[in-house]
Amino acid sequence: MNFRTRTREEPEINLIPLIDVLLMTLIFLLVTTSFSHEARLRLQLPEAASDAKIESATLRIAIDARGQYFINDRQLLNATSETLRTAMQQAVGGKKDPVIVVQADRKTPHEAVIRVMEVSRRLGYTHLTFATQAPGPDQ
Numbered sequence: 001m002n003f004r005t006r007t008r009e010e011p012e013i014n015l016i017p018l019i020d021v022l023l024m025t026l027i028f029l030l031v032t033t034s035f036s037h038e039a040r041l042r043l044q045l046p047e048a049a050s051d052a053k054i055e056s057a058t059l060r061i062a063i064d065a066r067g068q069y070f071i072n073d074r075q076l077l078n079a080t081s082e083t084l085r086t087a088m089q090q091a092v093g094g095k096k097d098p099v100i101v102v103q104a105d106r107k108t109p110h111e112a113v114i115r116v117m118e119v120s121r122r123l124g125y126t127h128l129t130f131a132t133q134a135p136g137p138d139q
Contacts, residue, residue: 058098059091061116065107069116079112085119097124103131 062070069076071087092098100120104113120128 058095059088059100060103061088061100062103063105063108063112063116065105067109067112069112079115081115081119084115085123088119088123088125092125097127099127099129100125101129101131 060072062073064070067079069079069084069087071091074087076083076087088100100116102113102116117128
């Protein structure tokens with residue numbers, strides 16, 4: 001008789017095939033995914049005939065059709081004058097009298113544009129311009 005106690009072997013899980021499958025799935029998803037730009041800000045600028053082009057604006061303020069502000073493509077949390085003033089001061093830094101380009105959608109509430117003008121005046125920024133797009137070929 002054999003009275004020796006048998007030692008049970010513990011089952012092992014081999015992780016290498018699992019890691020291979022996960023890596024292949026990740027590579028497949030990265031290759032087949034199409035990246036869309038749905039979150040970009042879409043503005044329909046008003047049309048105007050102008051030859052002036054601003055190459056390097058110091059501060060760009062975009063206002064969408066709902067009156068939300070975007071300073072240099074970063075959305076503000078709310079549309080109050082105080083928030084706008086603070087964000088403008090931070091974006092300008094220590095530059096004196098920066099060029100401010102207002103890109104307002106054609107359906108932007110008038111109040112939103114006036115708020116930008118008023119805050120700019122209070123901060124002492126005098127170089128304010130409005131971005132437009134060239135008229136279409138039918139006009």
